[in-house]
Amino acid sequence: MNAADALHKLAPGWTMERCVLKYSGMSIEAPGGPKKVNLRRPDIMTAVQAQVLSHYRSDMVERIRANGHILSAGDLTVKLAKEFGFCYGVERAIDLAYAACKAYPDRRIFLLGEIIHNPEVNDQLRRMGIVTIAGKPKDEEINQLTPEDLVIIPAFGTEVATRRKLEEKGCLFVDTTCGDVMSVWKRVRQYSKDAVTSIIHGKAWHEETMATSSQARSSGSGHYLVVFTLAETDYVCNYILHGGSKEEFLQKFKGGYSEGFDPDHHLKAIGVANQTTMLRGETEDVQRRLKAAMVQKYGEAEIHHHFRFFDTICGATQDRQDALQKLLLQPLDLLLVVGGYNSSNTSHLAEMGEAKLPTYFIKNAAKMESVKLIRHYNQHIHQEVETLDWLPQRKLTVGITAGASCPNNLIEDTIRRLFELRGISVQQLLAA
């Protein structure tokens, strides 16, 4: 039975065109009524879980986890962080995308941009027949859609305007937006409702931050400003305290504020929120500095009228950062960080490593070309670079971690390649 038949059976009179399919715990939600079609059918879920495991699981990684996160062979020791790889939000998004393929084999399925920031996972979805369209689709892309098409919204959500356009088109949604992202949206919407400008600590060009900032405008009246660095935060603090050139301000933050935003009017009451995957310490610094400026300007007694803060770093990001911090306290010769180069949480793990020891941010094992050459991402210049003689030929301890969007099979590949480069075969490894 296809979805249209299922809907007809459960809700006679409703057509697919009238419905927005909203996956929430893998169910379809129809507007105007609480009736839900549960897609957690055993046949779908069993097949989805088996397929997801076959694509992304690693027995070796599980074994290392069970053995205290350490693997030694020859004169090489690998230490894995206690928390790394896929988070609950990413697992859910992937399950939903796979379930969409299983449940709707005859429909065209489109994905807005990337499901998560990992090239291997996105390639896999394309191989399964899911067609990628832009995260912010152009009119031509939207025009090709029909009410019978399924559109997958990625884990970091989509902008309000994009969603509205797709709703107008009558498309069916598989919404994989992570609950932690939606909590930030809720906070930002509340700020707007209370005429408080959202200061979003994040990357203005990142899909999640674009989606979050669009929520500040969803009622039509709110404002937002995105700050990325502490230097930008200090600039805003200075403007709050001493004013300055409005033109210079608007030029500096171009692309990172709401239409009609005026720093002379819209920085009198501010609320800080953050992209869920930022560096915890930095986000705390952003809010501390902004609060101090507002206290200095308006006084401690009045601060609640002018400043709000809600920590919206997600638990998975925090756990991975905490685990890496602990790993970095151990003696390590170098650190490998595995994940997509456009993954925000992964880039912060690399940043933490760089501050302490030689760190190589790689998207897959193939980047370790030889003991002589590794190609790795330099996030400060936004490009892959080469480092020579990166793997010293002596007794070595290598730390490994991976971002929330990196599957375990890629971590296994990395471990295998590392040992291979030291002349240790897979058989020796499995016997270790």
Ligand code: SF4
């Ligand atoms: S990193 Fe955090 S916000 Fe992003 S999908 Fe994972 S749990 Fe959700």
